[in-house]
Amino acid sequence: MSTEDFNYNLPEHLIAQFPLDDRSSSKLMVMDRTTGGISHHHFKDIIKFLKKGDVLVLNDTKVIPARIIGEKEETKAMIELLLLKDLGNDVWECLSRPQKRLKIGTIINFGNNSLKAKVLEKKEEGITNVKFIYDGIFLEILSKLGEMPLPPYIHKKLENKDRYQTVYAKNLGSSAAPTAGLHFTKELLEKIETMGVEVLYVTLHVGLGTFRPVEVDNVKKHTMHSEYFIMNEDVANKLNEAKKENRRIIAVGTTSTRVLETVASKYNGCFKKCSGNTDIFIYPGYEFKGIDSLITNFHLPKSTLLMLVSALAGKTNILNAYNEAIKNDYRFFSFGDAMFITNLEK
Secondary structure, eight states, X not given: OBGGGGOOOOOGGGBOOSOOXXXXXXXXXXXXXXXXXXXXXXXXXXXXXXXXXXXXXXXXEEEOOOEEEEEETTTOOEEEEEEEEEEETTEEEEEEETGGGOOTTOEEEETTTTEEEEEEEEOGGGEEEEEEEESSOHHHHXXXXXXXXXXXXXXXXXXXXXXXXXXXXXXXXXXXXXXXXXXXXXXXXXXXXXXXXXXXXXXXXXXXXXXXXXXXXXXXXXXXXXXXXXXXXXXXXXXXXXXXXXXXXEEEHHHHHHHHHHHHHHTTTOOOOEEEEEOOOOOXXXXXXXXXXXXEEOOOTTBHHHHHHHHHHOHHHHHHXXXXXXXXXXXXXXXXXXXXXXXXXX
């Protein structure tokens, strides 16, 4: 299976640079995962395609202001760190730029020395492990010094940091937003629950590996990034009930999908209280065990996310849908429009 099979040409002007004023006013493409048939709507119309008994699973992770800029203690050279993963004991895996200026033991100062980082280890692709040194509460210091880590294809500054958070964001730890959830408003979620749809939450802390293209020619040789997830016991029990009663389990976003499929794969199609790191890689040929349907955004060419949605609905169906989206001026990527991939007959 070739990575090039998942490529497509996207006009640059269709890459969304900012969120819409009304989260739920984005476009929504509804696609039957079996036939590939599509129809065009707005996201607030999602309630027309949901029904009593459905289970909607959202990722309640919260993005930390993970981009910090400081200077080397000795030379005052500027260094940027992007926090990726908490390794414990104040040690973080970071993306550092420029990494070539760093050596083991280098001290980087941030915010008038209110925060320091000591370089512990240098890895490939700019990945650097550092230990933070500070007085007080780390996340409070970070909230004052850090910026939201917007993806590299977004070139405009985000005035309101909350627009890169879902309205239900709760558990701090992500380096990027679970963007499919950005379309929901509190009012829309209330309507969905009122109509008898069960709304559940899992946590997966999103890393920047999510957005990286696959750079090997053979898809199966790609090394998947890992991300930390949590599923609690109550959610697992409710998902098992839904499965027994043949009710639809609808994942909101590829991150929620990764949690559900990780747990269902581990426990033979069932769900249990579970947490840890997942490096599950879903591409065509994968047999889904946890979800029936997916609400998602439009993804980058040759990305693992495009491969995941192709596994659910078929590569030909997905690429046809993407071509239709381009013809109809859909907005792509993090602040872009949405798809609902489902079996319309179920």
